Structures are given as structure tokens and as C-alpha cells.
Amino acid sequence: AQKITQTQPGMFVQEKEAVTLDCTYDTSDPSYGLFWYKQPSSGEMIFLIYQGSYDQQNATEGRYSLNFQKARKSANLVISASQLGDSAMYFCAMREGLGNQFYFGTGTSLTVIP
Amino acid sequence: NAGVTQTPKFRILKIGQSMTLQCTQDMNHNYMYWYRQDPGMGLKLIYYSVGAGITDKGEVPNGYNVSRSTTEDFPLRLELAAPSQTSVYFCASTRQGEPQHFGDGTRLSIL
Numbered sequence: 001a002q003k004i005t006q007t008q009p010g011m012f013v014q015e016k017e018a019v020t021l022d023c024t025y026d027t028s029d030p031s032y033g034l035f036w037y038k039q040p041s042s043g044e045m046i047f048l049i050y051q052g053s054y055d056q057q058n059a060t061e062g063r064y065s066l067n068f069q070k071a072r073k074s075a076n077l078v079i080s081a082s083q084l085g086d087s088a089m090y091f092c093a094m095r096e097g098l099g100n101q102f103y104f105g106t107g108t109s110l111t112v113i114p
Numbered sequence: 115n116a117g118v119t120q121t122p123k124f125r126i127l128k129i130g131q132s133m134t135l136q137c138t139q140d141m142n143h144n145y146m147y148w149y150r151q152d153p154g155m156g157l158k159l160i161y162y163s164v165g166a167g168i169t170d171k172g173e174v175p176n177g178y179n180v181s182r183s184t185t186e187d188f189p190l191r192l193e194l195a196a197p198s199q200t201s202v203y204f205c206a207s208t209r210q211g212e213p214q215h216f217g218d219g220t221r222l223s224i225l
Binding site for chain 1: 147155156157159162164170172204206210211213214215216218221
């Protein structure tokens with residue numbers, strides 16, 4: 001089974017609107033970390049936000065927030081007030097417990113429309 | 115701080131040639147990784163290391179070799195380049211409980 005599933009290959013959002021990018025995960029380890037990365041067309045991988053499995057609050061970083069629903073095993077990224085510069089690929093990733101590997105989803109391509 | 119530095123940024127190889135992709139980090143991270151990213155796809159783990167002298171295979175190790183003689187450096191070796199190895203290669207590093215820091219990538223074409 002896939003560890004990380006991103007079901008939206010492509011998404012469009014109007015500038016200044018909010019958008020939610022979906023991510024579901026699969027693990028039986030009670031301790032894990034969830035990460036979101038942004039990859040603009042220039043190619044670099046930029047870390048956006050982190051959520052630990054024991055964190056009580058949903059993570060927020062500026063315009064990025066993580067809608068963490070543990071029972072549903074989902075960790076959706078919410079981008080508020082979208083900007084043209086938000087157009088990029090977005091990857092969800094997970095690290096299980098004290099494991100050494102990170103598991104990445106296949107990504108969602110976000111296009112912000114002016 | 116430089117973070118994770120990869121060299122070269124671009125390279126074209128002929129089939130059967132060999133080369134080493136360099137990766138160095140200055141954050142004293144014990145964990146280092148090599149990924150490949152094919153066009154329009156996600157990241158696939160090639161090899162990783164949990165510390166100097168320790169390496170382990172990831173999802174797609176065939177055709178590659180690695181070594182980790184120091185904490186800072188984690189080179190990736192292609193011995194007999196094949197067209198299927200045309201990809202963008204990313205090196206990353208981290209420590210426990212932190213996100214991965216990525217290099218800018220090496221764009222490799224094999225013709």
C-alpha cells in the first residue's frame with residue numbers, strides 16, 4: 001500500500017482565494033511526522049510546514065496551514081490568499097517513528113490564475 | 115550557511131560512461147539521502163545513509179553506488195550510464211525530528 005497518497009494531479013485556484021491540497025497517509029506507527037514541500041518550476045524543493053503526530057494543534061506557517069485529521073489519516077495543506085508565486089508542484093511526505101526514510105507522494109500541480 | 119550543495123548542476127553523459135554526483139552539507143546532519151525525480155513524477159529514494167560509514171539501499175538502487183566516508187559528503191556514483199538514468203537527482207540531509215534540506219538538484223541527461 002502507498003504510504004502517502006495525493007489524489008489531485010492538478011489544481012487551479014483564483015488569485016487571492018484559498019485552496020486545499022489533499023494528502024492521506026498510511027502507517028501503523030503512533031509516532032510520525034508529516035511534511036509539505038513546494039517545488040517551483042525552477043526545480044528546488046522548499047520545505048513549507050511540519051506536523052507531528054502528537055501535536056495537539058494544527059501547524060501554521062504564514063499563509064500555510066495543515067488540516068490534520070488523525071482519525072482519517074489526512075494531512076491536507078491549506079494555502080490562504082493564493083498568489084501567482086504559489087504556482088508550483090506540492091509534495092506531501094511522511095517519516096515514521098524513528099525510521100530513516102521519508103515517503104513522498106506523487107505531488108499536486110497547483111496553478112494560480114490571475 | 116550553504117546548506118546542501120550539489121555539483122554539477124547539469125551534465126550530459128554518453129551511454130556507458132561513468133560519473134560521480136557530489137553532495138556535501140555543512141549542517142552536521144547525520145542522515146543523508148539521494149533521490150531521483152523523473153519528469154512529472156515524485157521522488158524515488160536511491161540510497162541513504164544514517165552516518166559516516168553506513169549506507170543502505172532505497173527503492174531504486176540498481177545502477178548506482180554510494181559511499182559515506184565523512185559526515186559532510188555523500189557522493190553518488192553511476193558506473194555504466196544508461197538512458198533510463200536520465201533524471202534530476204536530489205541530495206538531502208536531516209537530523210532526527212527535522213525536515214529534510216534539499217540541494218538544488220543535478221539535471222543529468224544520458225544520450
